[in-house]
Amino acid sequence: MSLVVVGSVAYDGVETPHGKIDRMLGGACTYIALSASYFTHSKIVAVVGEDFAQEDRDLLAERGIDLSGLEVAEGKTFFWQGVYSADMNDRETLRTDLNVFATFQPKLPESYKTQPYLFLGNIQPALQKQVFEQMSKLRFCGGDTMNFWINDFRDELLATIADWNFLLINDSEARLLSGESNLRKAAAKIMAMGPKNLVIKRGEYGAMLFRPNSLFVAPGYLLDSVFDPTGAGDCFAGGFTGYLAERGFDLQGDIDPHELHRAVIYGSVMGSFCCEQFGVERFRTLTRKEIDGRFEEFQKFTAF
Amino acid sequence: MSLVVVGSVAYDGVETPHGKIDRMLGGACTYIALSASYFTHSKIVAVVGEDFAQEDRDLLAERGIDLSGLEVAEGKTFFWQGVYSADMNDRETLRTDLNVFATFQPKLPESYKTQPYLFLGNIQPALQKQVFEQMSKLRFCGGDTMNFWINDFRDELLATIADWNFLLINDSEARLLSGESNLRKAAAKIMAMGPKNLVIKRGEYGAMLFRPNSLFVAPGYLLDSVFDPTGAGDCFAGGFTGYLAERGFDLQGDIDPHELHRAVIYGSVMGSFCCEQFGVERFRTLTRKEIDGRFEEFQKFTAF
Numbered sequence: 001m002s003l004v005v006v007g008s009v010a011y012d013g014v015e016t017p018h019g020k021i022d023r024m025l026g027g028a029c030t031y032i033a034l035s036a037s038y039f040t041h042s043k044i045v046a047v048v049g050e051d052f053a054q055e056d057r058d059l060l061a062e063r064g065i066d067l068s069g070l071e072v073a074e075g076k077t078f079f080w081q082g083v084y085s086a087d088m089n090d091r092e093t094l095r096t097d098l099n100v101f102a103t104f105q106p107k108l109p110e111s112y113k114t115q116p117y118l119f120l121g122n123i124q125p126a127l128q129k130q131v132f133e134q135m136s137k138l139r140f141c142g143g144d145t146m147n148f149w150i151n152d153f154r155d156e157l158l159a160t161i162a163d164w165n166f167l168l169i170n171d172s173e174a175r176l177l178s179g180e181s182n183l184r185k186a187a188a189k190i191m192a193m194g195p196k197n198l199v200i201k202r203g204e205y206g207a208m209l210f211r212p213n214s215l216f217v218a219p220g221y222l223l224d225s226v227f228d229p230t231g232a233g234d235c236f237a238g239g240f241t242g243y244l245a246e247r248g249f250d251l252q253g254d255i256d257p258h259e260l261h262r263a264v265i266y267g268s269v270m271g272s273f274c275c276e277q278f279g280v281e282r283f284r285t286l287t288r289k290e291i292d293g294r295f296e297e298f299q300k301f302t303a304f
Numbered sequence: 305m306s307l308v309v310v311g312s313v314a315y316d317g318v319e320t321p322h323g324k325i326d327r328m329l330g331g332a333c334t335y336i337a338l339s340a341s342y343f344t345h346s347k348i349v350a351v352v353g354e355d356f357a358q359e360d361r362d363l364l365a366e367r368g369i370d371l372s373g374l375e376v377a378e379g380k381t382f383f384w385q386g387v388y389s390a391d392m393n394d395r396e397t398l399r400t401d402l403n404v405f406a407t408f409q410p411k412l413p414e415s416y417k418t419q420p421y422l423f424l425g426n427i428q429p430a431l432q433k434q435v436f437e438q439m440s441k442l443r444f445c446g447g448d449t450m451n452f453w454i455n456d457f458r459d460e461l462l463a464t465i466a467d468w469n470f471l472l473i474n475d476s477e478a479r480l481l482s483g484e485s486n487l488r489k490a491a492a493k494i495m496a497m498g499p500k501n502l503v504i505k506r507g508e509y510g511a512m513l514f515r516p517n518s519l520f521v522a523p524g525y526l527l528d529s530v531f532d533p534t535g536a537g538d539c540f541a542g543g544f545t546g547y548l549a550e551r552g553f554d555l556q557g558d559i560d561p562h563e564l565h566r567a568v569i570y571g572s573v574m575g576s577f578c579c580e581q582f583g584v585e586r587f588r589t590l591t592r593k594e595i596d597g598r599f600e601e602f603q604k605f606t607a608f
Contacts, residue, residue: 218606222487303562
């Protein structure tokens with residue numbers, strides 16, 4: 001019973017007010033799988049180049065992540081470089097070398113196709129759909145997307161998310177996808193496109209879960225210091241999806257909404273830990289005990 | 305047992321994406337007292353000009369607000385005009401005519417001086433202090449301030465808030481007052497200046513209450529449509545302070561932190577109602593039942 005995660009495995013160059021790293025392990029699939037690994041077993045589908053380091057492969061394997069779907073292609077691994085603003089609420093992309101990711105065609109090992117849980121990271125919608133269609137026994141499927149696909153691949157995207165049980169996007173993406181600036185109205189339009197569970201992430205301000213007849217709003221965790229927000233949204237996805245998989249939920253049937261609320265909180269918890277150190281560094285030491293401790297902290301600082 | 309509220313009573317000209325009003329009742333004291341009037345009896349201290357309309361006086365009186373401290377001075381009432389950005393998170397001031405407010409010297413009727421609760425709206429810190437010093441039987445005192453006083457009247461402001469039990473400011477004011485961009489660090493510095501209860505408002509994203517050993521974070525209420533955010537922060541102050549006064553709390557002693565959390569939620573509730581119509585319009589029809597209903601909604605959409 002595993003979670004299949006599709007997306008990018010990359011190298012990132014990141015500069016924040018706290019420092020600069022020229023090259024470190026990154027990519028949505030990496031963050032999602034690492035984060036989810038605290039809750040459930042996961043299997044990744046991604047492509048890297050011949051330069052992908054053994055130590056990075058080891059980090060993923062040590063967290064119990066199945067790498068049989070990690071293809072090594074001729075060429076270099078996807079590289080992204082960016083610099084964050086002083087308050088870290090904005091970032092500027094300095095360089096994007098797609099490299100082997102440019103021609104990524106997700107290939108699912110046979111053992112993946114009968115897994116019950118699927119998370120489709122931010123890649124071309126048609127590829128997301130292709131993966132979805134190869135899965136024969138899904139209990140839930142969700143995913144992420146971005147402005148580029150919303151603007152330039154709208155029809156493909158709509159055909160893709162129509163099958164999903166949940167969609168995780170940020171507030172600006174929700175506005176762009178729906179054409180509504182008010183988030184309640186935006187959410188209603190997006191749920192009508194397919195996903196009956198819509199998570200809208202708001203960075204440091206937390207996240208909201210919309211369902212056809214209910215709303216949950218979670219504030220963000222207030223860190224003493226945000227070192228590097230890279231990957232926080234993907235770690236949210238990993239925590240949210242990982243918790244649902246750990247609990248064995250079937251999102252095609254009924255589910256106690258409070259369980260989905262708790263999944264949002266676990267998502268927030270994982271996003272907050274991600275920001276505490278550069279890149280994936282925090283996952284070298286993070287324990288489930290710390291995660292559950294922060295979940296309890298959320299209970300305390302939201303109780304009234 | 306009344307709440308004394310000091311601040312501006314004004315006329316506002318406001319333009320939002322929903323429309324434009326050339327002149328309507330406004331001012332921090334007006335919003336705070338109207339909002340608090342759903343919880344407790346309040347007495348205002350303010351100044352207006354000879355142009356202050358009987359119907360505006362009537363609106364306040366109908367909500368049971370004591371106007372014996374509302375001075376009528378020769379000249380015109382304070383006038384402010386502003387226009388909001390498309391997402392209403394920013395506003396530009398087009399015109400500020402201080403008029404009679406320029407020489408405002410708060411005069412407290414004798415009957416005010418023995419009241420237990422005091423809220424000092426955003427006026428010159430030395431005047432806030434002067435009022436505080438005339439009150440002989442306070443159970444709590446709190447207030448608001450703004451960038452102008454923080455930048456140009458810092459020493460006066462620090463001498464003033466040193467006496468307060470709580471301070472209500474927004475996130476940018478908290479950063480400016482403390483010199484810290486991280487809000488946890490900012491809060492620690494501000495609490496060391498005096499107020500042991502610090503509410504940091506974050507507009508549509510909600511509010512936080514810092515106390516020396518605890519934190520409460522409330523998300524904002526998600527409205528279908530924000531008509532006019534003018535006065536929302538002041539209505540928050542009125543709900544927060546009004547609830548504490550209604551419950552008869554003495555903030556100089558111990559208090560169940562959850563009561564303060566509930567006060568933050570009532571503040572958020574009142575701020576949200578304020579945005580539903582232009583200016584003070586919503587207060588013509590709003591009922592306590594609607595207020596308590598929205599409080600319960602907050603309980604539902606934050607439960608996990």
